[in-house]
Every structure is written in C-alpha cells, then in structure tokens.
Amino acid sequence: MPPTVSQDHSPASRLEVIAQIIGGEHGQILIRQKAGERIELGDLLVADDPTDPGSSMLLQVHNLRYGSQENDLNLQLMSGMQLELHEGGDFLEPQLRSYVLAEVTSLLVIERGAQGHSRSRRPKHLPSFFRDLRRVRPSDLDVLTQPAHPVFLGYLRSGSRTIPQVRVAIDGVDMFTHHVLVPATTGRGKSNLMKVMLWSTLGKDYCGLLVLDPHDEYYGREGHGLKDHPDAPESLVYYSPDPPRGSPALRINLRRIRPDHLRGIVPMTEAQGQAAWTLWHHHRDAWLAALLLGQEEEFSQLDIGGATIGALRRKLRLALGVRTNEGQVVSRNEVFTTEGGDSTLSDIVEHLQNGRKVIVDTSRLSDSAELLIGSIVAGEVFRNYQGFKAAGRLRAMPVISFVIEEAPRVLGGGSEEPNIFGTIAREGRKFRIGLVAITQLCSLIPREIMANLNTKVILGNEMAAEREAIISSASQDLTRDSQLIAGLDRGEAIVSSVFTKFAIPIQVPFFDELVAQELLHRPPKRPPAFLG
Amino acid sequence: MTTFAHLSDLHLGAFRDPALRAELLARFVAATDLILSAKVDFVIIAGDLFQVNIPEIATVTEVARQLRRLQDAKIRTYIIYGSHDYSPNHASMVDVLAGAGLYQKVVEGEFTTEEGGEPLLRLRPFRDVPTGVTLVGMSGRKTTLERRYFEHLDLPALEQLPGPKVFVFHSGITELRPVGIPESESVPSSLFPKGFDYYAGGHVHQRGVHGLHGAPMVYPGPLLGYDFRDLEAGALQPRGFYLVEIDQGRATPRFVPVPGRDTVVVRQDAEGLSAEAAAGALRAQLEATQVADRIVLVHVAGQLASGRTSDIPWLALQQQLRERGAFAVYVSRSQLRSTIVGRVSIGRSDSSHIEERVLAEYLDGPDPPAPTFRGDAGVSLARQLLEPLCAELQPGEAVAEGEDRKIEAAYQLLVSARDGAAGSPPQQRTLGDQETDSPHAGDEAGGEEE
Numbered sequence: 001m002p003p004t005v006s007q008d009h010s011p012a013s014r015l016e017v018i019a020q021i022i023g024g025e026h027g028q029i030l031i032r033q034k035a036g037e038r039i040e041l042g043d044l045l046v047a048d049d050p051t052d053p054g055s056s057m058l059l060q061v062h063n064l065r066y067g068s069q070e071n072d073l074n075l076q077l078m079s080g081m082q083l084e085l086h087e088g089g090d091f092l093e094p095q096l097r098s099y100v101l102a103e104v105t106s107l108l109v110i111e112r113g114a115q116g117h118s119r120s121r122r123p124k125h126l127p128s129f130f131r132d133l134r135r136v137r138p139s140d141l142d143v144l145t146q147p148a149h150p151v152f153l154g155y156l157r158s159g160s161r162t163i164p165q166v167r168v169a170i171d172g173v174d175m176f177t178h179h180v181l182v183p184a185t186t187g188r189g190k191s192n193l194m195k196v197m198l199w200s201t202l203g204k205d206y207c208g209l210l211v212l213d214p215h216d217e218y219y220g221r222e223g224h225g226l227k228d229h230p231d232a233p234e235s236l237v238y239y240s241p242d243p244p245r246g247s248p249a250l251r252i253n254l255r256r257i258r259p260d261h262l263r264g265i266v267p268m269t270e271a272q273g274q275a276a277w278t279l280w281h282h283h284r285d286a287w288l289a290a291l292l293l294g295q296e297e298e299f300s301q302l303d304i305g306g307a308t309i310g311a312l313r314r315k316l317r318l319a320l321g322v323r324t325n326e327g328q329v330v331s332r333n334e335v336f337t338t339e340g341g342d343s344t345l346s347d348i349v350e351h352l353q354n355g356r357k358v359i360v361d362t363s364r365l366s367d368s369a370e371l372l373i374g375s376i377v378a379g380e381v382f383r384n385y386q387g388f389k390a391a392g393r394l395r396a397m398p399v400i401s402f403v404i405e406e407a408p409r410v411l412g413g414g415s416e417e418p419n420i421f422g423t424i425a426r427e428g429r430k431f432r433i434g435l436v437a438i439t440q441l442c443s444l445i446p447r448e449i450m451a452n453l454n455t456k457v458i459l460g461n462e463m464a465a466e467r468e469a470i471i472s473s474a475s476q477d478l479t480r481d482s483q484l485i486a487g488l489d490r491g492e493a494i495v496s497s498v499f500t501k502f503a504i505p506i507q508v509p510f511f512d513e514l515v516a517q518e519l520l521h522r523p524p525k526r527p528p529a530f531l532g
Numbered sequence: 533m534t535t536f537a538h539l540s541d542l543h544l545g546a547f548r549d550p551a552l553r554a555e556l557l558a559r560f561v562a563a564t565d566l567i568l569s570a571k572v573d574f575v576i577i578a579g580d581l582f583q584v585n586i587p588e589i590a591t592v593t594e595v596a597r598q599l600r601r602l603q604d605a606k607i608r609t610y611i612i613y614g615s616h617d618y619s620p621n622h623a624s625m626v627d628v629l630a631g632a633g634l635y636q637k638v639v640e641g642e643f644t645t646e647e648g649g650e651p652l653l654r655l656r657p658f659r660d661v662p663t664g665v666t667l668v669g670m671s672g673r674k675t676t677l678e679r680r681y682f683e684h685l686d687l688p689a690l691e692q693l694p695g696p697k698v699f700v701f702h703s704g705i706t707e708l709r710p711v712g713i714p715e716s717e718s719v720p721s722s723l724f725p726k727g728f729d730y731y732a733g734g735h736v737h738q739r740g741v742h743g744l745h746g747a748p749m750v751y752p753g754p755l756l757g758y759d760f761r762d763l764e765a766g767a768l769q770p771r772g773f774y775l776v777e778i779d780q781g782r783a784t785p786r787f788v789p790v791p792g793r794d795t796v797v798v799r800q801d802a803e804g805l806s807a808e809a810a811a812g813a814l815r816a817q818l819e820a821t822q823v824a825d826r827i828v829l830v831h832v833a834g835q836l837a838s839g840r841t842s843d844i845p846w847l848a849l850q851q852q853l854r855e856r857g858a859f860a861v862y863v864s865r866s867q868l869r870s871t872i873v874g875r876v877s878i879g880r881s882d883s884s885h886i887e888e889r890v891l892a893e894y895l896d897g898p899d900p901p902a903p904t905f906r907g908d909a910g911v912s913l914a915r916q917l918l919e920p921l922c923a924e925l926q927p928g929e930a931v932a933e934g935e936d937r938k939i940e941a942a943y944q945l946l947v948s949a950r951d952g953a954a955g956s957p958p959q960q961r962t963l964g965d966q967e968t969d970s971p972h973a974g975d976e977a978g979g980e981e982e
Contacts, residue, residue, distance in 0.1 A: 246720060247722055248706045248722070249706075249721055339742065340705075340708040340742065341707060343709050343713070347715050525651055526651070527645050528681075530641050530642060531620040532640060532641055
C-alpha cells in the first residue's frame with residue numbers, strides 16, 4: 001500500500017466526528033452514529049487518542065442496528081400517530097430519540113513518533129468510552145508500507161466508498177509463493193480482478209505466471225486485455241490453437257507426452273496405467289502414436305489385453321482431442337499433433353523461468369487436455385526448481401505461479417491419484433512456486449490445502465457453505481463478516497492475507513478503464529526502416 | 533502447370549578447406565544440371581546463396597556461370613537474401629549479380645502509417661510473367677531480425693493477391709522449431725500471410741515438407757552446408773532441392789537428391805581416457821574406416837582423464853587420412869575437455885595490468901582459443917577487442933544497431949589480425965557474415981582443424 005497521500009495526521013475535528021463509542025467489548029465495540037451521518041457495513045473508522053496525538057485506532061463496522069430512547073410500545077404509538085393521525089408524535093428531539101448503533105471491530109493501533117516514524121500493531125486494548133470516531137483518511141494508512149514487488153489488487157474501500165488515494169498491493173514474491181485463492185460466484189468480477197492483478201505484474205521479471213484460460217478472456221483477443229500493456233511485447237506470451245498475429249500457435253507434439261504426465265489428470269485403471277508404461281518402454285516418445293495406431297497383434301505380443309487398449313485409446317482420444325484416419329493421428333483442435341510443436345512446452349517453461357507471463361487459451365480443449373498442459377509445465381518447473389535449490393541458485397530465479405480456474409478439479413479431494421498441483425499447494429513454497437486458485441466452490445478444496453492458500457481475495461458470494469469454507473480458513477478472523485461477504489457488490493472484495501495486517505476491503509478498478517488510461521498516454525509507433 | 537525448383541542455404545564459398553569449397557561448388561553445378569534437365573519454368577533460391585555477403589571471386593565467378601546457364605535456357609531465377617549474405621545497405625554480391633540481370637531479387641517493400649494506426653509493411657509482389665505466378669519475398673537477417681518486419685506485414689494485402697502465388701522467406705517457424713533454438717530466433721506461423729499456394733523456406737537446414745495455412749511449406753536444406761553439423765547431417769540424409777509443380781492451385785513438391793561425395797563420420801568418446809589412450813583409440817578407429825575419396829568427419833568429445841587436448845596428434849592423424857586418399861578431413865573437438873586448468877594469479881590491482889595478466893595467463897594456458905591469440909600479439913589483440921565489445925551505446929542508437937557496430941568493429945580487428953599473421957589477402961566480410969546465426973538445433977559450432 002503506497003504512502004502516496006497527504007500527510008494529515010491531525011486529530012479529528014468536531015466536524016469530522018461521525019460516531020462515538022458507547023459500549024461493547026473487545027472485538028465487538030458498540031458505537032452510536034451521529035445524526036445526519038450514514039455509516040455503512042464495512043466502513044473504516046478511526047478513533048484518535050486525545051491523550052496521545054500520535055496514537056489512533058482503526059476500526060471496521062460489522063453490523064448495524066437501531067437504537068432508541070423509547071421503549072417498543074412508545075415507538076409503536078408514535079408510528080401510529082404518524083401513519084394514522086398524520087401528527088409528528090415526537091416526545092423527544094428526533095435526533096436524540098432514535099439513532100443507529102453499529103458494532104465495530106478494532107483492526108489496528110497506529111502509533112506515530114515525533115520524527116514521523118510510525119508503526120502499527122494489533123489492538124489489545126479498548127479505546128476509551130465516548131471516544132469520537134471519524135472516517136478513515138488516506139493518510140491514516142501510510143503506516144502500511146509499499147512492498148518491493150507490488151501486485152495491485154484495488155483501491156481501499158470503506159463501506160461502499162472508494163478511497164482512490166490508497167492503492168492496496170501485496171508483495172508478489174510473498175503472495176505468489178504462499179498461494180492465492182480467489183473465491184467468487186459468477187458475475188462478481190473475478191476475471192476483472194485477475195486482469196488487474198496480472199496487469200501489475202507485466203514487465204516485472206520477478207515472477208513468471210502461467211494462466212490456463214478456459215474462457216480466453218485475459219489476452220484481449222476482442223477488446224482490451226493484457227496485450228495492451230506497454231510491456232506486453234516482451235513480457236507476455238499468448239498461446240492459442242488459433243493465434244492472433246504475432247502469437248505462436250498452441251501445438252504440442254504427442255512425442256512430448258509421457259505416461260506420468262497423465263497421472264491425476266486422465267483417470268486410469270491399474271491395467272491401463274501398466275499398458276501405457278509398457279508402450280513407453282517399447283516405443284519411448286512414440287508410445288502415444290503406437291497406442292493410437294498400433295495393431296492388435298503388437299499389443300498381444302506385449303501382453304496387453306485388447307479391452308485395456310480399447311479403453312485407454314478412448315480415454316486418450318477424448319482427452320487429447322485426436323482421432324485416427326488412414327494410419328495418421330489427426331488432431332481435432334490442432335493442438336496435440338504429430339508434426340511440429342516439439343518445443344512448445346519447453347518454451348513455456350523457459351518463458352516462466354525468465355519471469356514472463358504466459359496465457360494459454362484452452363477454450364477449445366477438454367478439461368483433461370487443459371490440465372495436462374498445465375501439469376506437464378508445472379512438473380517440469382517443479383523439477384527444475386528443485387534442482388536450482390539443490391544448486392543454491394533458487395533465490396536468483398523468479399517465483400512462478402500457476403493460475404487455475406475451477407481449482408477443485410485439481411485440488412479437490414476426490415482424485416484418487418495425487419497430481420502436481422496438489423504437490424505445489426503443499427510443498428511449492430519451499431521452491432518458490434505457487435498457485436492462484438480460482439473457484440466458485442472452495443468448499444470442495446480440502447481444509448489442509450485451503451489453509452495453505454495464504455492470500456484470499458474474497459469477492460461476493462451468496463452461498464453460505466462457501467462463505468463458511470472461506471471464513472474458516474482466512475488469515476484473519478472473519479467470523480462476523482459472513483453477511484459482509486454475501487453483500488459485496490461487483491468489484492468489491494476483501495483481501496485476507498498473512499501479508500496484510502488486517503482484512504482489507506478493496507474496490508477493484510474496472511480493467512477497461514485502467515487500459516483506457518494507459519492507451520491515452522501511449523505515444524504513436526514509429527515505423528522502422530525496411531531494409532529488404 | 534508450372535514447375536519450379538526450390539533451393540536454399542547453398543552457402544557457396546563456405547569452408548576454409550579448398551576441397552570442401554570445391555565439393556560445394558560441384559554440387560551446385562550438379563544441381564544446375566538437374567534443374568536444366570527438368571526444364572523448370574523458374575528457380576527460387578530462398579536465401580543464403582553465399583556464405584558471406586562478399587565471397588571470394590572464384591566462387592562468384594562459378595556461381596555467375598551457372599546462373600548464366602539457367603538464363604540461357606530461359607529459366608528465370610528469383611532470390612532473397614539469407615542471414616549470411618544479407619547486407620543492410622545492399623552491399624552484397626547477391627545485389628551485384630541481381631544488378632547484372634542474372635536473377636531477380638523479389639524483396640521490396642515500404643512502411644505506411646495511417647493516422648493513429650500501426651505501421652504497416654507493404655511488400656511488393658513480383659510476377660513471373662510467362663507462368664503468371666506471383667512471388668513475394670522476405671529476406672532473412674542475422675538473429676532473425678526480420679521478425680520485426682513480419683510483425684508489421686500488411687497481411688490482408690498479400691492475402692488478396694491473385695494466385696497462383698509463392699511466399700519466399702528465410703526464417704525458422706516457431707511451431708516447427710526443434711528444441712534448443714531460441715523462440716526469439718523464429719517467426720510464429722500467425723505472422724505469415726494465408727492463401728499462398730506454396731511457402732518456399734530457407735534458413736532451416738533440416739530438410740522437410742510441412743504444412744502452413746493449408747499449403748506446403750518446404751525447407752530444402754543445404755546442398756552441403758557450411759559446418760561440421762551440416763556435413764554430419766548430410767552423411768545421414770541425402771541433400772538436394774525440391775521440384776515443385778503448381779497445377780490448379782495445388783502445389784506438389786518432390787525432392788531431388790543432388791549427387792556428391794560420400795561422407796563418413798568417426799566418433800570417439802574420450803571420456804575418462806588419457807590423451808594418449810584417446811589418440812590410440814581414435815587412430816584404431818580411423819584405420820578401420822574406408823576413407824578413400826570420402827569426406828571424413830572426426831568427432832571427439834568427452835573429458836580427458838589426463839593430458840592436454842593438444843597432446844593428441846591432430847595434424848598427424850589428418851595427414852595419415854589424407855595419405856590414405858581422404859577427400860577432406862574435418863575434425864570437431866569443441867566438446868573435448870582437458871582436466872588441466874591453468875591457474876591465474878595476479879599481484880597488482882591496476883585494472884589494465886590485471887586485464888593484461890589475466891589474458892596473458894589464460895592465453896598461455898593449456899587450451900588457447902586459436903593461434904591468432906597466442907603470444908604478445910594475441911594478448912594485444914584480445915585487449916583491443918575488449919574496447920569495441922565493451923563500448924556503450926551511442927546517443928540515439930538502437931540496441932541492435934549498437935550490437936552490429938560492435939561486432940563489425942571487432943570483426944575488422946580479427947580480420948586484420950588474421951590477414952596480418954597469414955600474410956594472405958583478406959577474405960572480405962562485413963556485417964551479417966558472422967556465423968552465429970545457426971539454423972541448427974542446439975548445436976555448438978563445430979571446430980575445424982586444418
């Protein structure tokens with residue numbers, strides 16, 4: 001969070017006061033809203049300490065309710081007088097009689113020294129009774145430091161009010177290696193958030209990111225996308241079966257697929273797995289062609305049953321999108337092929353290890369094919385990084401993260417066989433490799449893995465079971481935030497991370513506006529001279 | 533029906549060994565004979581006709597003679613620059629022969645920029661009038677700098693050209709690239725125009741017929757090549773060119789092998805052997821090999837357990853092969869290592885003195901890089917080279933231009949040093965001659981011993 005705001009640390013003036021502390025307990029402080037003000041759920045408020053001008057406490061609203069000096073019967077009578085007799089029916093000054101009470105939680109104690117040094121800590125005391133509260137100022141949060149490798153997530157949000165002066169960012173090295181979860185239901189701005197996040201990593205070679213994009217929505221084939229970033233030519237690589245000009249086609253030679261790549265991706269019986277390995281031992285990298293095109297006698301000689309081969313063929317044809325015709329393997333989607341595509345997977349690995357961002361358009365692929373590509377690349381990177389660690393070179397390498405949509409496909413507990421993504425979720429941090437898991441159904445992800453996803457960018461979610469799964473594994477105590485999460489509008493989010501001092505409410509900017517700003521300032525391109 | 537011959541990567545003038553140079557020219561003559569007998573309509577040379585932009589006169593004379601034979605037979609020849617004979621200022625022998633009317637260079641274009649739009653490169657189409665075939669060419673440049681041009685190509689304009697049409701280029705294609713060649717040194721297929729009947733490729737030395745946008749895309753590969761790996765590959769796979777027939781919008785390529793001398797490869801794994809044992813094993817292998825009138829390739833690799841690489845009597849072994857009638861001998865020992873490593877120790881902290889001592893001790897060590905760098909003159913040359921190679925970019929200079937300038941300056945120093953040492957007339961080279969633009973997969977340059 002960059003301290004790019006005015007350095008106004010003066011105590012609250014009377015005009016700024018919007019509420020006062022009137023009771024409660026630690027973790028659930030009760031405040032009364034000043035008449036004429038409007039406090040919202042999620043609002044960030046500040047209680048300055050009048051006895052110590054450098055000290056203040058940041059609080060957040062979690063619940064709102066009514067308070068009144070009248071008992072219920074009187075209130076009912078007054079309402080009747082207004083509704084039926086059209087009389088005022090007030091027994092007291094209205095602003096004194098009825099008001100709004102809010103339950104707030106203290107988030108942070110901020111202490112500023114005389115030299116301008118400031119620090120923050122978790123609150124362990126209650127602010128004094130009748131302490132005035134004001135709205136948060138941008139300058140209150142300059143105590144939070146700018147990370148070395150900021151990944152911009154959005155602007156600070158107080159209730160529904162955006163504070164654009166405070167950009168919320170987390171250090172990319174920390175965040176990516178400790179895994180990220182983006183839980184969201186459809187239409188809550190998940191892909192917008194991802195684009196905003198990825199945008200701030202382009203041109204930065206401290207991290208390599210592989211984005212498996214089943215909706216082909218990140219590159220910006222139509223409209224704005226990551227391709228519009230000024231550093232995209234050097235920093236972004238886009239693979240697609242039908243690439244736009246300048247991008248390489250997604251072609252993967254069948255020779256590059258080994259039986260172990262299919263582990264946890266294409267479910268196989270023991271007999272099918274053994275058949276695959278037998279073919280590998282006999283044909284090495286031509287094993288898939290041998291499987292798809294081989295004759296029955298050959299399989300018999302290898303002691304592989306016809307039924308096993310038939311089932312294995314069906315599974316792999318379906319997964320890879322291939323068929324056979326006149327002794328040739330024909331690719332339906334032109335991705336898995338027998339001609340070319342020898343270097344695609346190693347290219348992707350190299351791009352990632354050079355800190356580039358790679359988007360793979362998997363919109364035309366089956367689930368299995370998409371995960372197979374990710375799995376091969378992730379496995380290769382994992383092995384390489386294990387080697388770098390053993391050689392003492394790991395620190396010099398960029399961190400690498402894999403962005404996976406519908407993450408329970410690979411992180412869910414249903415799979416009998418482990419896969420590389422589960423391994424990364426558990427052990428990747430040691431090797432500077434992480435996951436960005438995007439899902440609507442995080443309740444399907446085992447608790448052990450959920451606990452390892454140390455940054456959660458929580459978008460709106462109406463499903464109580466999903467909210468429960470998120471809250472129970474969050475880095476901060478969000479037990480009172482369930483309704484807050486349910487009520488998050490499109491683009492509103494809460495960032496809960498071991499790398500933030502509290503769960504930060506943010507407003508994710510519209511990606512298109514971000515790009516439009518960028519394009520506005522881009523100088524026109526000059527043509528090079530043609531020396532033919 | 534139209535028939536044409538498609539050649540590329542001839543690298544005429546390559547090899548310091550006169551025998552290999554002669555063999556290369558002989559294969560070009562043989563190819564010309566085959567083309568003449570096939571009665572083709574025209575010939576396409578998809579780059580790297582010459583090994584360098586200014587080759588030696590004897591080579592040019594013979595090439596001109598063969599091109600004239602084609603011309604006399606009413607066979608038109610169309611050509612583009614390759615990465616080896618390219619010259620940014622048209623100072624290449626390719627241009628001289630084009631100027632003499634021996635062939636037509638089919639690369640012309642200009643950039644246009646519409647208001648607020650991307651710059652567009654409009655390539656000029658050339659028409660082979662007798663057949664009606666349209667040719668559009670894109671030259672190759674060192675380290676695939678032509679990719680920048682591809683990125684700006686006005687593809688719709690090319691795709692709207694009437695057929696039949698042939699796209700001539702000298703670049704590797706990203707998706708067909710073998711593992712080991714950097715992606716940056718290739719052009720993705722999405723940058724190529726669609727709708728051409730044939731894509732006549734060059735630069736990739738591995739012969740092959742591929743598909744691009746539904747049409748054949750062909751790399752003929754060299755007739756002999758220009759280095760050890762080319763010769764080695766030629767021992768396994770026939771070299772030649774393609775005869776292509778275009779009939780009703782369908783192009784059918786057919787490979788035509790070009791006859792040449794046989795090549796035999798002798799490999800010696802020296803891993804763990806002493807220099808003496810390695811020499812003995814190699815000698816025994818060579819003695820058991822038929823070498824008469826053959827090109828003999830000797831590849832020695834591995835880490836010697838003891839002794840220096842120079843303890844192996846290379847010259848004597850080669851001499852013996854020649855005495856047994858070998859047509860040419862080519863030794864690659866770039867992957868042979870010695871365990872003897874010179875220790876460099878320096879006592880003063882003055883930077884120029886340290887530089888000089890380090891260079892002197894290294895160049896005097898067990899494995900000096902080349903004779904040019906031996907002795908005081910070698911140290912002096914190495915120090916001179918540091919100056920241009922470490923030079924900063926000049927104001928307004930692009931990185932690529934700066935690199936070209938550095939390489940040019942360094943190259944001139946090397947050429948001067950070599951010519952001064954040998955007392956022989958210089959073989960002219962300018963930018964673009966560097967043999968670092970390898971079309972081979974993951975190979976290191978093979979060493980040549982004479």
